[in-house]
Amino acid sequence: MAREFGRSQRVASEMQKELASILQRDVDDSRLGFVTINDVELSKDLAVAKIFVTVLDAQDDAGKRANVKVLNEISPFIRHELAKRMRLRHISELHFYYDHSFDTGMRVAELLGDLHHDEGHDASAAPEDVVDKPQQDN
DSSP, X not given: OOOSSOHXXXXXXXXXXXXXXXXXXXXXXXXXXXXXXXXXXXXXXXXXXXXXXXXXXXXXXXXXHXXXXXXHHSXXXXXXXXXXXXXXXXXXXXXXXXXXXXXXXXXXXXXXXXXXXXXXXXXXHOGGGOOOOOOOOO
């Protein structure tokens, strides 16, 4: 019987938990904002980890890029801390990327809210414009 999740997926899940803990407790860099680890993708041989993050207090793209740059600069320290916590023979190279899915989701929610708001005004503004269709006999 095949396992539901492969080894790389299990290691990625554990790595995500440990990275979140390291960023919260061990990294004390004033250049970093509130960083959230959204996803970790590992190569099959576990040599490279793509870590997707969002920064909740960065307002513009420059701030987001700056946070990702800082994370990539301090990745050797983070990797060393990760090696202390995870029982693996080799620890993956860490590459941080900004995850735009949160921003995209917020934009879609905003557009849907605007659409819902506009439909609410249209329906309540002119109820007399609604004309009943005459019923057809079969």
